[in-house]
Amino acid sequence: METLLLPCCLSQVGHWFVSHIQLLALHDEFTGTFLDIFWQKITVDHWAMIGFGGQAIFFSRWIVQWIISEKAGKSQIPIAFWWISITGGCITFIYAVAVVEPVLLLGQLLALVMYTRNLILVFKERANNPSS
Numbered sequence: 249m250e251t252l253l254l255p256c257c258l259s260q261v262g263h264w265f266v267s268h269i270q271l272l273a274l275h276d277e278f279t280g281t282f283l284d285i286f287w288q289k290i291t292v293d294h295w296a297m298i299g300f301g302g303q304a305i306f307f308s309r310w311i312v313q314w315i316i317s318e319k320a321g322k323s324q325i326p327i328a329f330w331w332i333s334i335t336g337g338c339i340t341f342i343y344a345v346a347v348v349e350p351v352l353l354l355g356q357l358l359a360l361v362m363y364t365r366n367l368i369l370v371f372k373e374r375a376n377n378p379s380s
Contacts, residue, residue, distance in 0.1 A: 299343035306336025327370055333363040 279285070289296045309332035316326045337360045344353035 295343055295346050299340065299347070302336050302339030302341075302343055304336075305332060305339060309333050309336065327367070330363055330367040330370065334360065334367070337363060 280288070290300075309329045312332060313325055313329050316328075317323050337356050341353065341356040341360060343349075344356055
């Protein structure tokens with residue numbers, strides 16, 4: 249029987265991954281069916297309410313964009329869209345850190361970089377074209 253030898257760095261990554269997956273499994277104290285766990289989390293876990301709040305703020309950016317576009321008669325992205333994106337993204341990022349949710353954490357971290365960059369571009373454009 250042959251033994252598969254992994255390079256040292258892959259072995260260390262594998263060990264880290266397994267130990268952290270076990271940690272994440274121990275982190276969830278809720279049990280039952282999906283609906284039981286869902287109900288427990290939204291009624292007991294205060295972090296879930298913070299996460300929902302962040303998502304609600306984040307979703308509201310589309311409502312703002314829709315209203316502005318309807319008023320203009322064409323598709324527009326107002327500066328408020330980026331501020332709301334950053335606000336909702338930060339709250340969701342804090343939630344992801346608190347509940348140790350790596351997928352959401354990484355997604356929000358990268359998105360926050362993009363929202364901030366778009367806001368910087370808006371301010372640069374305004375500085376270069378004061379009449380707009």
